[in-house]
Amino acid sequence: MFKNVFGSGFVVRTAHVILTWVITLILFLHDTELRKQEETGQLVQPVLFVLLVLGSVLLYFAVSLMDPGFILSDDSGLQFTLGVTEEQQDMIPPTTKSLRQRRCGHCLLQQPMRSKHCQTCQHCVRRYDHHCPWIENCVGERNHRWFVLYLAVQLLVLLWGLHIAW
Template identity: 55%
Template sequence: MGAGGMWVRTAHTALSGVLTLGLFLHRTGEAEPSQRPEAERGAVLQPTLFVALLGCSVLLYFKVSLMDPGFVRAEEEKSEEQRTMIPQVSSSVKMRRCGYCMVKQPMRAKHCQLCQHCVRRYDHHCPWIENCVGEKNHPLFIVYLSVQLIVLLWGGHVAWSGLYFKQSWEWLWHNIFLLVSFLLIVVFTIVVLLLLISHLYLISCNTTTWEFMSYHRISYLRHSELENPFDQGVIRNLWRFFCSSWCLLQDGSFPP
């Protein structure tokens, strides 16, 4: 793990912890007498559930960022051509040898300059996780984004519910942390939501971010008889994406 990746992951974990502690330790005002029994019952349960969900999010983050995204290995070259044959793609499109790591690239693979590896079903290199998103970790990346979105929405609700607006400098001074936290959470929520929506759309079309952005520069797409030779319908695309490991065990080949 490089120094850059270590700092990014440390910053992510520290920010999550600081925001969580601040939200739940900040005084949010006293409950009305009629509301105190409900407040007491939720005083332990809600923070416990939130911390558990946050812990799950952090574990998913480290799993996605540290796992092999689908690096192409030199010893796997012999079986690559059979794995990547697709009828809708012209037979004139041949596997090319990467000019950087000198392995034969299977279809939909791309060399990442930052990771210094060719990655199967390359989607993009994510600076947030300091790792590529590819064949092996893309489904888990979607799960991570979904859990992270729930955590952010919950945290935003906690921050907003603790704000009691008053026009005074004293109020602003005592609530500055909640205000800053709420604004940060709003920004992160928008980013995560847009990422999740865009990825789910591309997955439903069985295409990747790299293919979507660089369609006219990719040989196997330029020579294809169809606009998207990998598209098998929304339901099948989603099924094969999220159940890729099961498909691999069943037919012995990587899902296209």
């Protein structure tokens, strides 16, 4: 499920986490709204802000270390059924016609539809969206929802942090 943590993305991940927590610490140490609320005992907003930052960091690690849907073998007989229950699979009528698959020009694996070879990772990825340099991982079938959730939480934290700093 997780790639090697100490790969090429280690420096990017470490810098992201350090920067996130340093900015959060600065917002609490300087004369800001969060510090004033903390000093007066109103802890709802400071605790909520810290929880959002923590959630953002955890989502960042989940998305950056998660398998995006790499195609690892040439199993053309196996169908990938992520998110499909047995009951739903029984509802789909069996077909004798096989799905058209093409061979990747780089790794020579058979690619299911909507798959693409990532030049950075050197793997074929199901439902490839893009390779994100900030998470040092591809965004594909298995981590796309988590990536969008991470972006939403990160945007919320950034906007709130800018409001506090302003």
